[in-house]
Amino acid sequence: MQQSIKLSVDAVVFGYESGTISVLLIKRKYEPFIGEWAIPGGFVLDHESLEQAVERELKEETGIEIDYLEQLYTFGNPKRDPRSRVVSVAYFGLIKPSTFKILASTDAEEAQWFKINELPSLSFDHDHILESAISRLRSKITYEPIGFELLDNKFPFSDLEKLYTTLLGRPIDRRNFRKKILSLNVLDELDEKISKGSGRPANLFKFNHKRYFALKKKGIIFEI
Amino acid sequence: MQQSIKLSVDAVVFGYESGTISVLLIKRKYEPFIGEWAIPGGFVLDHESLEQAVERELKEETGIEIDYLEQLYTFGNPKRDPRSRVVSVAYFGLIKPSTFKILASTDAEEAQWFKINELPSLSFDHDHILESAISRLRSKITYEPIGFELLDNKFPFSDLEKLYTTLLGRPIDRRNFRKKILSLNVLDELDEKISKGSGRPANLFKFNHKRYFALKKKGIIFEI
């Protein structure tokens, strides 16, 4: 068999901080679309798994190490790359604010965070990939606790609430939300408070992975 | 760039008839795993889209034309094919009983239906792919009306009910189920009855795609 299809991976990485969701993009160094913005990614090496390829490319191009990674979709339109046939397996990644802050401060010209409502236009079919990723994030947050992957290990309840209102694009009743989340019993309340300058300091919470997986095994599912 | 990864597609096709779900498998004609059962599929040609490749392979290997097709997942473990690096984009397909019956009757040795609780062991990582597909089918049926793709255009309500009890693996209250489905207002009751030999003849229903897509646009989602 003769086949000249190339295989690449791309990663849409989301970060969250104080009410805004951002995506990590890179400025292309090579043709085609040199100088334009694109989702980080690249060709898969013969010996490595797809996940390894994503992680390698992310590190090479943006210096980042990802906290959460899942496969999104494989884009295989024959014309998606103008030069040759390239099929791309797109991934969906999340990072915690601590990582976000480090990266945001290194004023690298090649990699940059963009708020998801201030996106530049992208090369290839990357607009399309990004759209899929955003819609996946929005819907997934309602039935799996991936939101916690966008927050630090310890967080005040209001951060979680703000994240949800941001992603869902509508206000949430604070009391009902808190009741519902706490009733799942997957958060541990810590003996620690955080103050944000003004106002009453908030208790910190921690997501309890063990308890969540135990619930999941029993078939009890997260739902907002 | 030098890359020697090959790209294939595989399709897990489900069919349903009178209380059992079946999967279409083929007996391999070539090495490796010659003579063993596998999911239909093959290499993607340079010029064709992934969906075209799936449809072509399905037709070549099983003679089938699919009623519903969606991408499942891309399997890229470097060792999944013992001979060389092959990444496979797996698809998930559904056919209606009319198609099912035609195929089931042609006693082709190469392609055969297997009930999902009487599966043979499969070559490559196809057990794994099949597992993913089954779990996708089971969960997807609860939030999207793909069940209708497993029934004929006209069907008695009891067929739908039986399909759900089969897939969910538990009994459903007939009255509640009917109430819920009918309240979605996506079924048209026809002026036609069907008799299954004994018992009261059943009214036939038809899934109304237009009405469903209209609902979906408004953000109202299917849920069982």
Place this chain on the structure above:
DNA sequence: GCAAAAGTGTTACAATTACACCCATGT
């Protein structure tokens, strides 16, 4: 003492569940 964010309960309403008998046909 006031501005700012955190924390907390109750009631009305909607959705889900449980449950059993009659109906239309074939033999």
Place this chain on the structure above:
DNA sequence: ACATGGGTGTAATTGTAACACTTTTGC
């Protein structure tokens, strides 16, 4: 007339949604 599968309503329970005031801190 009986066996077989189809069709139907109501009440109890549970879950969801709406809603406003008090508490703790910084300035």
